[in-house]
Amino acid sequence: MARRSDEQGELLKGNTPTLILAVLESGPRHGYAIAREIERRSDDALKLGEGSLYPALHALERDGLVTSGWEVQASGPARKVYVLTEAGSAELTKRARSWRRFADAIDGVIGRRPHEQPA
Numbered sequence: 190m191a192r193r194s195d196e197q198g199e200l201l202k203g204n205t206p207t208l209i210l211a212v213l214e215s216g217p218r219h220g221y222a223i224a225r226e227i228e229r230r231s232d233d234a235l236k237l238g239e240g241s242l243y244p245a246l247h248a249l250e251r252d253g254l255v256t257s258g259w260e261v262q263a264s265g266p267a268r269k270v271y272v273l274t275e276a277g278s279a280e281l282t283k284r285a286r287s288w289r290r291f292a293d294a295i296d297g298v299i300g301r302r303p304h305e306q307p308a
Contacts, residue, residue: 223242
């Protein structure tokens with residue numbers, strides 16, 4: 190079981206910002222909701238802890254790809270909500286295109302078995 194999370198951690202390292210941008214594309218969310226939406230969209234295969242989520246959010250905000258503001262709750266404390274900027278949307282498009290090229294290249298190497306290749 191530990192091996193699976195080690196592998197997942199390695200794959201998530203460079204892709205956490207892209208996942209966050211993709212979730213924010215559908216609208217503003219607070220940190221916990223971002224993490225839960227990533228889990229939902231990945232059928233619980235991808236799980237982000239606070240230790241990777243919030244540093245990535247802060248870096249995205251520092252880079253101008255997201256902005257944040259405080260949302261006042263009817264009950265309970267205010268919570269910080271993150272919003273995708275126009276620059277963030279453009280960056281997501283760029284990253285998604287790059288990811289697709291990368292995934293296609295990997296699939297070209299490991300996705301086909303020798304018996305599946307055309308003659």
